[in-house]
Amino acid sequence: MTDHVPNEARVIPLRPHGARPRVTRPPAAPHQGPTAPVAKEPLWRDLVGDVLRRERLAQERTLKDVADAARISMPYLSEVERGRKEASSEVLAAAAHALGLGLGDLLHRAQGELTRLTSHHAAGGRRGTSPSSHDGLCLAA
Template sequence: MSIRATNQADVIPRRPLPAAVPALPREPLWRDLVGEVLRRERQAQGRTLKDVAEAARISMPYLSEVERGLKEASSEVLAAAAQALGLSLADVLALAGERLVSLTAARSRSRSLGPGAAGGRRSVRPAGPAGPTGSAGATRPSGPMGGVLLAA
């Protein structure tokens, strides 16, 4: 037996390695949400990128990049694309806001159900004894959109 073979030993860890924590979906970006709304509306109307880009007077490649969330469009470009689709800028922003709320709620659910969810994370909800309803832990949505405030 050689010295090299004698000095080699199997290492057995004392504790098991921590299990891999599943990655949460990334925070949605506003440009992705707005692009998704524009694409969904265009496709629902059965229109092509070329048709909508010409009606909005913006380039077809740029509109494609906006729809895919690769470009952050100005409010003028968004308003032109919305108008070309028969929508207002407010319609596009409201639809994107609704999508953001649903994705954020799904993300919060997956975070609260995942392993180690209580491990040092602070809650965003108030921990006070009385909310708007006057009972502990129960809250009533407030504001014009049921607890969602959108600012432009």
């Protein structure tokens, strides 16, 4: 037989054995005292979904009933209500109409909820005019 040397993998360490990896950190900012946690802005899709679900439940209607009336799938409507899907204006209008609302009614209710939530967060900060109090609604598509 021949002298056959098995193929063995060699491990070549990239750093010396036992050395810890170097962790780079950004320079520390000057201490400015304790900072309050930043409140997350509510997502539009969550607000709209909440309005749709509340209205559907107030009318004591099922997901299937509203989805059929809106001509959208029941799983998709469920995802929209839970804020998991960013629905198009067509889908939102169809769901709103199925609930007897106009698209403007749906958006107005969602905007009211947004104002309520953001003014609640702003109330803990400054008094007077807050950047989150809005007189109008602006949507960009």
